[in-house]
Amino acid sequence: MGNSPSSSESYGSDSDNADSDNARSEMITEPVQKPRQGEILESQHFADSWQASAAAARNELEPMRGENNNNVQNVENGQGMFSPALKPPKSGDLKVGVNSAFSPVRRTRKRSKKALAVSSSTSLVSPPLQPTPKPAPQAPLDSSAPSNQPKTKSKTKSKSKSKSSTLVSRIFGSEAGQSSKENEDPNPSLPPPSVSGKVSYVCHDDEENLVTTDCVAKVVDGTKCYIVDEKTGCFVFDLLTPEECRSLIQSAESHVQSSTGGSGWRKLYTYTKMDLPMQDLANAGVTDGEGRNIKESLMRRICSVIGSYYGCSASALRPRTWKEPHFLKYSTDVAPPHCGVEMHYDGCNITWNLMLSDETDYDGGGTYIRCLRKTVKLLQGQVLIHPGELFHKGVDITRGTRYLAVCFVDGHDPEIQDLSSGKGNHELWEKNTVTYFG
Numbered sequence: 001m002g003n004s005p006s007s008s009e010s011y012g013s014d015s016d017n018a019d020s021d022n023a024r025s026e027m028i029t030e031p032v033q034k035p036r037q038g039e040i041l042e043s044q045h046f047a048d049s050w051q052a053s054a055a056a057a058r059n060e061l062e063p064m065r066g067e068n069n070n071n072v073q074n075v076e077n078g079q080g081m082f083s084p085a086l087k088p089p090k091s092g093d094l095k096v097g098v099n100s101a102f103s104p105v106r107r108t109r110k111r112s113k114k115a116l117a118v119s120s121s122t123s124l125v126s127p128p129l130q131p132t133p134k135p136a137p138q139a140p141l142d143s144s145a146p147s148n149q150p151k152t153k154s155k156t157k158s159k160s161k162s163k164s165s166t167l168v169s170r171i172f173g174s175e176a177g178q179s180s181k182e183n184e185d186p187n188p189s190l191p192p193p194s195v196s197g198k199v200s201y202v203c204h205d206d207e208e209n210l211v212t213t214d215c216v217a218k219v220v221d222g223t224k225c226y227i228v229d230e231k232t233g234c235f236v237f238d239l240l241t242p243e244e245c246r247s248l249i250q251s252a253e254s255h256v257q258s259s260t261g262g263s264g265w266r267k268l269y270t271y272t273k274m275d276l277p278m279q280d281l282a283n284a285g286v287t288d289g290e291g292r293n294i295k296e297s298l299m300r301r302i303c304s305v306i307g308s309y310y311g312c313s314a315s316a317l318r319p320r321t322w323k324e325p326h327f328l329k330y331s332t333d334v335a336p337p338h339c340g341v342e343m344h345y346d347g348c349n350i351t352w353n354l355m356l357s358d359e360t361d362y363d364g365g366g367t368y369i370r371c372l373r374k375t376v377k378l379l380q381g382q383v384l385i386h387p388g389e390l391f392h393k394g395v396d397i398t399r400g401t402r403y404l405a406v407c408f409v410d411g412h413d414p415e416i417q418d419l420s421s422g423k424g425n426h427e428l429w430e431k432n433t434v435t436y437f438g
């Protein structure tokens with residue numbers, strides 16, 4: 001991006017908070033300033049006016065939280081920075097209409113053959129702060145396939161906990177440290193992955209009943225991917241153990257406390273986010289436990305799966321700016337509370353969202369994907385991949401704290417043009433939730 005900061009700039013310093021907003025503010029709905037035509041992604045910087053912006057964020061923006069239709073309305077009117085009107089579809093683009101993505105909400109517990117996506121998992125990585133064992137073979141798909149019994153949240157939870165004892169090296173795996181393999185492309189243009197098994201997910205119908213549904217998963221790059229939506233290329237996979245997630249949260253928290261002189265995440269607050277570039281932790285010496293840069297370890301593993309799934313070269317995939325990936329924190333325990341992010345698109349080719357919090361740490365939340373009319377709620381350690389052009393929002397949490405690591409990735413354009421509109425009952429559809437079993 002034209003106004004991206006240079007890599008020598010430090011996010012944590014007082015004078016630099018403005019720049020730290022850039023990567024986000026270029027991409028996220030900014031309800032106060034109106035975009036200028038033709039400057040969709042480059043224009044919305046808050047760099048020169050961070051003080052004013054922060055004040056506006058507290059005094060003007062926060063009261064708007066929850067009034068999502070304000071922004072959606074802007075989008076519909078073609079006034080918003082994410083207006084489809086400003087982004088005419090390219091010929092040959094895959095069109096994603098509001099009606100194209102999935103079936104109506106389900107009212108019964110009867111299993112549907114409709115394939116949307118999801119389910120069970122194996123542990124993928126070793127704790128970042130401990131020596132990493134050799135990579136172990138992935139569990140065969142069948143061994144992790146869910147039973148036909150509807151699963152409950154508590155079941156999910158206990159299985160998720162059991163991940164912690166399975167220290168299979170993946171993201172921080174030893175192969176990443178072998179220099180002979182460093183430059184190898186693990187994904188030389190692969191064909192699309194084959195359908196490999198049925199899994200289940202649970203969602204809410206419009207009366208908020210939980211409904212379990214059959215769907216398919218695919219194994220790519222040795223990783224089971226739960227397909228949220230085949231057409232748009234939205235999928236989920238398991239990556240980190242709970243210990244690894246907690247370790248990352250703890251590292252981020254200690255870094256924020258020490259680097260902001262105790263004023264904490266609030267000091268990093270922008271119009272839309274409280275976030276922290278992972279590079280700041282890397283600069284502060286936080287590694288994956290084997291001396292490797294945490295962000296590079298994460299990128300390597302996640303891009304390997306993305307490359308295999310999309311059939312592109314993993315080595316071509318790169319973070320959009322040096323500030324990616326970054327930690328993101330929502331909390332109801334700050335004043336004013338910072339609960340979610342309004343409808344926007346990220347503007348990058350592909351986005352990954354890694355859930356660091358345990359699902360019991362917060363209520364609400366999730367990533368609402370507008371064209372799917374669904375909110376994806378990840379379990380701790382899971383990653384959601386979606387094309388950066390899809391309109392989505394971080395649904396408000398109503399209690400607790402929700403941490404994510406998010407990365408805006410460029411290098412392969414999945415060519416998804418999101419033509420969904422803000423019309424319709426999105427507030428209702430936000431409750432139509434895909435929850436993944438761990």
Ligand SMILES: O=C(O)CCC(=O)C(=O)O
Nearest residue numbers: 341366367393394395406
């Ligand atoms: O909170 C979420 O689930 C989504 C966050 C998001 O969209 C973003 O950081 O760009």
Ligand SMILES: [Fe+2]
Nearest residue numbers: 344345346392
């Ligand atoms: Fe986003």
